[in-house]
Amino acid sequence: MAANMFVVPQTQGTVLCCKCGILMAPNPANMCVTCLRCEVDITEGLRKHVTIMHCPECDCYLQPPRTWLKAQLESKELLTYCVKRLETDLKKVRLVNAEFIWTEPHSKRIKVKLKVQKKALNGAILEQSYVVEYVQQDHMCESCTRFQANPDQWVASVQLRQCVSHRRTFFYLEQVILKHDAAVHAIKIKQMDRGIDFFFGNNSHALKFVEFLGKVVPTDKGKRSQQLVSHDTKNNSYNYKYTYSVEISPICREDLICLPPRFAVSLGNFGPLVICTRVTNNITLLDPFTLRQCFLDRDQFWRYSFKSLLSSRQLVEYDVFNVEVVSPEYNVGGCKYVIADVEVARVNNYSKLFCVRTHLGHILKPGDRALGYDLYGVNSNDNELDKYIDLVVPDVILIKKSYEEKRQKKRGKPRPWKLKSLNMELDESSEEKMGLEYEEFLRDLEENPELRFNLSLYRDRDYQPSEIASMADDDDDVPSVPLEELLADLELSDVEDGEDSMRE
Amino acid sequence: MATRFQFENSCEVGVFSKLTNAYCLVAIGGSENFYSAFESELADVIPVVKTSIAGTRIIGRLCAGNKNGLLVPHNTTDQELQHLRNSLPDQVVVQRIEEKLSALGNCIACNDHVALTHTDLDKETEEIIADVLGVEVFRQTIAGNILVGSYCALSNRGGLVHPHTSIEDLDELSTLLQVPLVAGTINRGSEVIAAGMTVNDWTAFCGSDTTATELSVIESVFKLREAQPTAIVEEMRKSLIDSYV
Numbered sequence: 225m226a227a228n229m230f231v232v233p234q235t236q237g238t239v240l241c242c243k244c245g246i247l248m249a250p251n252p253a254n255m256c257v258t259c260l261r262c263e264v265d266i267t268e269g270l271r272k273h274v275t276i277m278h279c280p281e282c283d284c285y286l287q288p289p290r291t292w293l294k295a296q297l298e299s300k301e302l303l304t305y306c307v308k309r310l311e312t313d314l315k316k317v318r319l320v321n322a323e324f325i326w327t328e329p330h331s332k333r334i335k336v337k338l339k340v341q342k343k344a345l346n347g348a349i350l351e352q353s354y355v356v357e358y359v360q361q362d363h364m365c366e367s368c369t370r371f372q373a374n375p376d377q378w379v380a381s382v383q384l385r386q387c388v389s390h391r392r393t394f395f396y397l398e399q400v401i402l403k404h405d406a407a408v409h410a411i412k413i414k415q416m417d418r419g420i421d422f423f424f425g426n427n428s429h430a431l432k433f434v435e436f437l438g439k440v441v442p443t444d445k446g447k448r449s450q451q452l453v454s455h456d457t458k459n460n461s462y463n464y465k466y467t468y469s470v471e472i473s474p475i476c477r478e479d480l481i482c483l484p485p486r487f488a489v490s491l492g493n494f495g496p497l498v499i500c501t502r503v504t505n506n507i508t509l510l511d512p513f514t515l516r517q518c519f520l521d522r523d524q525f526w527r528y529s530f531k532s533l534l535s536s537r538q539l540v541e542y543d544v545f546n547v548e549v550v551s552p553e554y555n556v557g558g559c560k561y562v563i564a565d566v567e568v569a570r571v572n573n574y575s576k577l578f579c580v581r582t583h584l585g586h587i588l589k590p591g592d593r594a595l596g597y598d599l600y601g602v603n604s605n606d607n608e609l610d611k612y613i614d615l616v617v618p619d620v621i622l623i624k625k626s627y628e629e630k631r632q633k634k635r636g637k638p639r640p641w642k643l644k645s646l647n648m649e650l651d652e653s654s655e656e657k658m659g660l661e662y663e664e665f666l667r668d669l670e671e672n673p674e675l676r677f678n679l680s681l682y683r684d685r686d687y688q689p690s691e692i693a694s695m696a697d698d699d700d701d702v703p704s705v706p707l708e709e710l711l712a713d714l715e716l717s718d719v720e721d722g723e724d725s726m727r728e
Numbered sequence: 729m730a731t732r733f734q735f736e737n738s739c740e741v742g743v744f745s746k747l748t749n750a751y752c753l754v755a756i757g758g759s760e761n762f763y764s765a766f767e768s769e770l771a772d773v774i775p776v777v778k779t780s781i782a783g784t785r786i787i788g789r790l791c792a793g794n795k796n797g798l799l800v801p802h803n804t805t806d807q808e809l810q811h812l813r814n815s816l817p818d819q820v821v822v823q824r825i826e827e828k829l830s831a832l833g834n835c836i837a838c839n840d841h842v843a844l845t846h847t848d849l850d851k852e853t854e855e856i857i858a859d860v861l862g863v864e865v866f867r868q869t870i871a872g873n874i875l876v877g878s879y880c881a882l883s884n885r886g887g888l889v890h891p892h893t894s895i896e897d898l899d900e901l902s903t904l905l906q907v908p909l910v911a912g913t914i915n916r917g918s919e920v921i922a923a924g925m926t927v928n929d930w931t932a933f934c935g936s937d938t939t940a941t942e943l944s945v946i947e948s949v950f951k952l953r954e955a956q957p958t959a960i961v962e963e964m965r966k967s968l969i970d971s972y973v
Contacts, residue, residue, distance in 0.1 A: 234894040242917045245941035250891040254917035 253348040260350060266342035267354040270313045276306075276334075278360040281368040292365045297334075298324050306336050306358060317342040325355065334358040367425070378411050378423035379465060380430030382446075384437065385419035386472040389537060391658065393472060393503075394420060395665040397441060398646050399679040406436045407646065414649045427466050434468050439505050440678070442522040446470040473525055475500050475507055478539070478623050479532035480597050482608045483509075487528045491518055496612060499623060500532070501559070502674065510556065512583040512621060517557050533606050539595040541626055542568040545577070549585050558674075562586040568594065568620060576600075582622040593629065596622035627671070639666065641710050642684040670704050683710040729953075730932040730946050733765045739915045739935025740923045742881070746788045746833070747926040747933065749840065749884070750795035751816050752776045755785035769931055777815040781808060782830075788926060789833035792877065794840045797821035797860040801830035823860045827853045834877040837922065839884045842905050844868045844876045866904050871897065881921045884929050886949040888912050888921050910949045914938055 238247045241256035243263075248256045255263065277286035284292040285305055295301040307314070307322050317340040325335040339353040370377055386393055397420075401407050407422060409429040414421045424430040434446050450464040475481060483495045495511055498518075502508040507520040544566055551563040564585025569577050571593070578600065588594060600619035609615070643666075669676055735744040736757050744755040745766065751774050754763050766776045781790045782803040791800045797820055800809065804824055812822050827850055829835050835846035836857065843863040845854065854865050870879045871890040879890040887909045889901065902909045914924035915935040925934040925946070932946055947953050 232896050234896060237893060237895045237898060237911050239891040239911050239913065240941050240945055242913050242939045242942050245944070250911070254891050254913040254919065 251348055253345055260344060260348065261352065264344045264350060266317060266340065266344065266350055266352050270317070270340075270354070271310065271356065272354065273357050273359065274306075274309055275359050275361055276309065277363040278332075279365040279368055280362050281364060281372075284365050286363065286365070292367075297329055298326075302334070303336070306334065306356075307338075309358075310338075310356065314338075314340070320351065321353075332360040332362075334360065378425060380424045380427045380468070381466070382422045382424070382430050382433055382437075382468045382470060383416075383419065384422070384443075384470050384472065385416075387418065387474050388476060388535065390476075390535070391661050392536075392665055392668070393441065393476060395662060396675070396679075397437075398648075399643060400440050401436075402644050402646060403678065403680045404436065406433055409433075412649065413646055420648070430466060430468055434470055437470055438522070442473040442475075442503060442505055442507055442520075442525055443470050444473075444522065444526050473503075473507065473522070473529075475503065475525070475530075475532050476535060477501065477503055478536045480534040480621060480623075481509065481530065482533045482606055482612075484528055484530050484608050485611050487530070494518055496608070496615065497533075497617070497621065499621070504678075508557065510583070513563070513581055513618075515554050515556050515561055515563065515583060530608065531606075533604055533609065534597045534599075534602065536623075538597060538602070539623060540598045541571040541628070542578075542594050542596055542620065542622065543571055543574075544568055544588050544590055544592045544594055546590055547585060547588050550581070551585075553586060560586050564588065566622070568596075568622070570598065578619045580618055580620045580622070584622055584625065587625050588622075593626040594622045595624050595626045596620050624671075627667075638684070639670075639705075640684055641681045641705050643679070643681060676705065681705060681710050729930075730934055730943050731765065731769065732934050732936045732938055732943070733762070734936045735762045739937040740920075741788075741933055741935050742921075742923045742926045743786050743788045745926050745933065746791060746793065747928050747931075748794050749928050750774055750820055751798075753787055753791070753798075753812075754778050755787050756780055757785070766933070769933075775815060775817065777812070779808060779811060779815075787833075789831050789878070789923070792832040792836035792838060792843075792857075792861075793820075794838050794861050794863065795820070796840070796862040797823060799832055799836070799857065799860060800824050801832055802826045803830060821860050823856065825853055825856050832877070833922070834875045837877045837880045837882050838863055839882045839887075839905075839907070841884065842866070844870075844880065844882075844901075844905070846876060847874050868901065868904070870901070878920050878922050881925055881927050882907070883927045883950050885951045886910070888914070888925075888946060888949055890919050890921065892919070908949060910945060912942060912945045912949075914942055914946075916942075 236249055239250050239254065240246065241248050241259055242254055243259040244256060246256055253260055279292060282294065283296070284294045285302070287293055287305065287308070293301065293305055295305055303322060303324065307319070319338060320341055321339040323337050325337055327333045327335050336356050336358070337353055338356060339351060341349055341351045344350040364372070407413060409424055409426065410422045411425050412423040422433060424433065437443050447469045448466060450466050453463040453465055455462050477500055479500045481498050481500060483498060485496070488494050488496045494516060498509040498511050500507060501510045505522065507525055509518045509520065546567040548565045549562055550565055553560050553562050561583045562585030563581060563583055565579060566582050566588060567577055567579050582588070584594065598620060599617050733741065735741050735755070744757070744762070746753040752766055752770055754766055754776055756778050757763070763776065763778060770776055779787060781787045781800055783805065784790065791798060793799060798812065798816065800812070800822065802824060809822065809824060816822060829846060829849060835849060837844045838861060841863055843857055843861060843865050845857065845865055845867055847867045847869065849867070857863065858865050868876055870876050871893040873879050873890065881888045882905070884907070886907050887905060889898065889909055889911050891911045891913050893911045898909050898911060913919060914921050915937040916939055918924055924938070925932060927950055930952065932950055932952055934943065934946065
């Protein structure tokens with residue numbers, strides 16, 4: 225046989241439809257589509273009216289026997305749900321297309337147009353579309369019923385505490401939680417003395433939150449206690465309320481710590497006087513005289529559980545008179561330090577001049593102000609310090625440079641950035657104190673870029689830089705947040721800045 | 729003129745009857761309605777014969793014939809053969825043929841001049857067909873089907889074929905058969921034409937499911953309307969009367 229056979233091209237002829245007599249191409253039924261549709265109704269036996277349960281509180285739809293699906297009107301999830309409700313019917317035919325027909329939202333009717341295909345007589349496949357009407361019946365879902373009965377009904381709570389006299393850690397933690405959306409499932413958040421309480425509707429949410437906390441701050445493992453709420457004797461099921469007690473380590477940034485002797489020895493004669501430079505889920509300790517750095521993870525810390533000797537509330541201002549650089553610049557864990565001998569005197573008591581060694585040689589210049597711990601004048605009540613017999617305690621340990629004077633010039637000037645806050649029930653008694661501490665926290669953020677790393681700062685829409693300040697700003701070296709780090713705040717509110725809301 | 733009726737509630741009347749220009753064969757049914765339908769149309773003109781072939785009633789599909797002869801399959805009994813020979817007019821030759829494909833009605837579609845046959849028919853059978861029926865034999869397929877006898881109904885004036893026949897095929901068959909052909913359906917969209925109807929030069933009998941459209945197609949392609957006596961008179965009148973007074 226030749227490879228290219230001559231094949232006569234076949235054009236299909238036309239026949240008359242056997243019912244209506246119009247010309248058509250022949251098909252297996254030999255009837256035109258209209259006549260076939262009149263003959264055969266493939267949607268016979270399929271349900272056209274379905275009742276669905278809808279919870280008005282949380283806008284969920286019931287998928288029997290027990291699941292409640294959250295879906296918006298005319299959304300993809302709702303369409304999937306509606307088609308799933310017709311599963312038994314759609315086994316008989318093949319579904320090709322489904323779409324919504326618009327209905328009034330409050331009419332409690334949802335209409336879906338379905339296009340189905342089925343084999344009709346003589347093997348012809350017929351396609352037909354039909355409309356299914358869903359009647360929404362209001363029925364509260366279980367969680368909403370429970371909530372309605374008792375709004376304060378929580379199942380698990382996390383009590384977060386830190387035994388220090390300031391709330392810096394909690395401000396920082398609040399921002400981290402906001403950035404990672406860790407508290408979305410919290411029913412209620414309450415501010416307590418020295419801590420925050422979080423209430424959840426579900427034990428697993430609380431557990432997840434506790435784990436999250438362990439990753440961002442150095443916490444202990446957390447103790448759990450449960451309280452029996454109800455007991456069903458028939459099927460032996462118990463309802464509990466769980467409470468997790470989580471404590472954050474009392475060591476904060478810029479604290480001065482005297483390490484217990486055994487611990488210092490185990491780290492290789494580290495310290496014993498060290499500064500805490502950074503607290504994430506690990507604690508970073510820096511020996512200011514040898515520039516040795518050490519990381520403690522939470523297991524290590526809670527094994528020894530030492531407290532800090534002096535904390536940032538006890539920082540004293542010093543004036544720097546002379547700086548003599550002793551060592552070259554070292555890069556310790558990403559930060560540059562230079563050991564220098566400085567002559568300082570306390571700002572409020574110029575009588576005594578101290579010559580001390582400090583690790584801040586890279587930023588201190590004569591005439592600067594620094595903040596440090598006055599070990600000469602302090603009366604510390606620390607057990608650990610007493611254990612060291614031969615220890616030479618320096619008079620002053622400088623911690624950071626002070627920008628207070630320069631800030632005086634900028635007093636009252638607003639910042640170009642702002643932070644969001646969690647929806648907390650506040651403890652009213654300490655509001656004023658909180659205001660000051662919050663201001664300090666914001667200053668802290670400005671000074672330390674590494675602290676800003678984990679947070680989201682938003683551009684303040686209302687910020688208007690005043691003209692006078694812009695001229696004086698040029699040679700001012702007060703640290704501030706560079707503009708690139710600020711996030712544009714996406715607001716989807718329908719208040720005045722309607723068309724501005726998406727502006728960059 | 730085309731009539732619609734049923735054989736024992738089945739619309740496939742072409743299965744239970746065979747109609748030619750010289751005779752008509754009818755199957756033996758429970759009631760006489762079938763027979764009387766043919767009788768009323770054809771009684772004076774051609775003989776209507778009740779018979780069975782090979783003991784079955786599907787005589788339309790088992791035998792093939794025209795005004796010159798009738799071919800029956802090898803399993804026809806001697807009594808049936810004799811009965812046929814007795815009842816049919818003398819000029820019709822009844823011949824039993826030895827052929828593997830015994831449903832001759834499905835394999836052969838013929839009119840008085842030309843026949844289309846199944847492609848796998850024996851050479852001998854082909855010769856017998858040419859001889860007994862006095863026709864020219866062509867081996868063909870219709871719309872890709874080899875059972876030409878089922879998918880085509882043929883008379884001396886026209887033919888109806890399977891609806892899926894392409895235009896080229898239609899042209900080719902039409903040239904072979906020398907009659908106008910049309911692709912159409914019978915019995916409300918059924919493609920098996922010859923099973924649903926039986927036809928000769930002046931009448932056609934169709935299944936009762938046949939729609940009006942199909943009936944009009946049949947009447948136009950087989951030119952049955954002109955067979956009306958009134959139509960013939962009209963034509964004659966035109967030639968008889970030369971002027972109005």
